[in-house]
C-alpha cells in the first residue's frame with residue numbers, strides 16, 4: 001500500500017517547470033541559439049529572489065534542477081552555476097515595472113531592428129532611441145492596447161558590457177516601455193506580471209518585429225524595382 005503524501009506542493013517546483021517549458025518553446029523558435037538569451041521569474045519579493053537559468057548553457061534542454069536562485073544583488077543563493085551578468089538588467093526590470101517574469105532573447109528580428117531604430121532627438125543621447133510600430137492587429141496582444149491604431153515605441157539602448165551602467169541607463173526608458181526594450185545589436189527583453197504574460201508579450205513583440213523588418217524589406221525592394229524599370 002502506498003503512503004499518501006501530506007506535504008504541500010512547492011510553488012517553486014511549478015514555477016521551475018513552467019520556466020523550463022517556456023525556455024524550450026523559445027529555443028524551438030530559434031530565439032536563443034547557442035547559449036544566447038536569459039530567462040527569469042520572481043520567486044519571492046521579500047526578500048527578492050529570482051529563479052533563473054544559469055549563464056553559459058543552452059537554455060532549451062534545462063530541467064528544473066538545473067535552475068539557480070539569485071538574490072537582489074545578482075548573487076547565486078541556490079543551485080549550481082553562474083548568474084549571467086545580465087541578471088542586473090532583469091533586476092532593473094523587476095524593480096521598475098514590478099515584472100513577475102523577464103524573458104530575454106537574441107532573435108534575428110530583434111537584433112536586426114535594434115540597429116535600424118529611428119533616432120528621436122540627439123542621436124548621441126542613447127536614451128532617445130526608439131522603434132515605433134503601429135497599424136497591426138497583433139498589437140492588441142500587449143496588455144492595455146485595444147486597437148491596431150495605437151502606436152508603440154520600443155526604447156533602444158546601446159549595447160554595453162558594463163551591465164551595471166546599462167541597467168542604470170535602462171531605468172528611465174523602462175517607465176514607458178511597452179513590455180519590451182531592445183538592446184542594440186544584441187536582442188530583446190520582454191516582461192509581464194507573471195510567466196504567462198511575459199511569454200505572451202514576448203511572442204507578440206517578436207511577431208511585431210518580424211513583421212516590421214519584412215515590411216521594410218518589401219518596401220525597399222519595391223522602391224528598387226521602381227528605380228530600375
Ligand SMILES: [Zn+2]
Nearest residue numbers: 037086104187
Ligand atoms: Zn543577451
